Amino acid sequence: MTGSTDQTALRDRTLHALWREGYCGFGDVTVISDGAEILKRLPRAMPRPTIHIIDWFHIAMKIQPMQQIADHLIRSRSGLLEALPSIDRDIRAVKWHLWHGRVARTIRDLERLLATLKQAQGDDKFSIARLRNLGLQLLTYVRSNRGAIVNYGKRYRAELRVATTLAESAVNSLVAKRMVKKQQMRWSLHGPHMLMQVRTAEVNGELRDRLRTQFRRPEPNVPSLFKPKPPLLRAA
Template identity: 75%
Template sequence: MLDGDIGLSIDDGKKILTALQSAVVNHEAETYALSRRVCPDCHTFRLVKDYTMRRIRTVFGTVEVRNPRWMLCQDCYPGMVAAFAPLKELCPDRATPELMELTARLGSMMPYRQAASVLAEFLHIEPTETHATVRKRTIKVGERLDDQITEETWRARMKMEERHQLEMQLPGDRRKEFVISIDTAHVRSADPNSARSFELVVARCGRGGRGEVGGRYFVTANTDQPAIRDRALHALREEGYCGFGDVTVISDGAEILKRLPRAMPKPTTHIIDWFHIAMKIQPMQQIADHVIRSQSGLAETLPTIGRDIRAVKWRLWHGRVHRAIHDLEQLLASLHVSQGEGELSMLRLHSLGSQLLTYVRSNRSAIVNYGKRYQAALRVATTLAESAVNSVIAKRMVRKQQMRWSLHGAHMLMDRLRARFREPEPNVPSLFKPKPPLLCAA
């Protein structure tokens, strides 16, 4: 033994686990095939058609097992000449659910080539397990999850009716409100015939006020109104929404996100994210402070410019939209008169004010009393959606990876990154059902 060489090496562990896995898989496959040979109706043995060999990929290597095919019972099914392979029921993908789940999880969190390298480094994986295999399994599991959500939303849609608030008005009960923080993210497109990038809708659904757990999130590339609504309702139902309760949608005012509040069950309130409003006022305030400190001729022309901008922000914070619009119009008129001096700061301030005025006018119905909500410890910003964008999309589709994505691939991959994986269990005896966290969607 060399100095410092103690315990089993990775190669030794791979060999031992591969041999042990082969014995376990062969025993389980033989037991399951024998149990399926018994006809459930007459309890007699089915006839044997033939025996073949089937290769099953596992996390500890590929195992070759005996794969019998049983004929249908002629006494119970007269006239039907057919055979079935029981191991196809147990492992339809020729890979164990644990390997499918592990491959898809790694493929959703890191580049496919890197995921394949990690699997080959620590597991007894064959050379054929390349980045193409990782991508195929990740997309396949994502498609199964997408089909599951679609089926669940269709069933729930038949039961969902337009309902109004029937809960008791409990003062200070922050968990009475269901909040959907929604935002968009841009991903570079791999399709040469489409635009350079496309949008993914990212949302986080939960209940409760500031400082509480954010809840579940969903990501979808389908920006149709029914698709976004179904995904939002599915996430809300996971949080306890049954058609009763106040629903609040917080967004940045993008047109693509205004479709959700109009499609949600009533009562649903749409609120513009206060952070986006504040970030549009902040550069105006900085320019005004610079003008006042410089003591230029502009400061003498508009001595109250800093106070006027702060007043607009105060009125928007307290939901006084009409007064804020009036003050903005007066401010822009004063700036327009002073533009003749050719000050660059004045031109920039007028441009920012015009953008803010347009933004406030187009979203005036969604600007509420943020101060009142803040004092009640309710959410006023899309912080949850922003964090979801950073943790889900930026983590996997960051531009530093120099990757481009197809719309279908991005949708399936982001679906794979949902906080919870859940699929109907395979129709096999409980002894052979995969154990969590192995398999659900795999």
């Protein structure tokens, strides 16, 4: 979303998009996001009932590298033989509790995991430090979004959406195709950013007004010694 971010503008844009998808003005609306502040404000501007939940895809992507590092430590037997079972068990418990919406228990498990990692001593200090840093990031993320973490297992069994995996995978595949792989039509870092600005303005109905805007030409970079003085400007 670009331009104005007040609640009225957010509501109008979202309702317009919902009406195009067949929304009739009643029924439950669920906002699934990664925790961005602008989307946290959206449910307050929407008709009731509207709820906001954190995308399970983003939660899972924060836990996955922690599990990978723990598996690496187990395979390498990096001197943490006593602590490794506890670390691996705590990471799996964190994911299980988050899936069932048990935020308070998740926070306790993460705090215990971080305390274990702080006292851990092993050969692979880099992996231990990396795992602890990821744990701190996840703990901050959970605390910041605890009100929007729900029982994903219950929603999944009720055939309700819990993630935007399809959209995320489509975006990731497009980015990988155009920016990561070496090919003739590879995008620059600046190109996709400008393309998204144009596309977002078009979706928000602001593109025509933006194209009509008279952009001020930048002043040439002339040294002050050669710039004409105000009297000369008036004389000219």
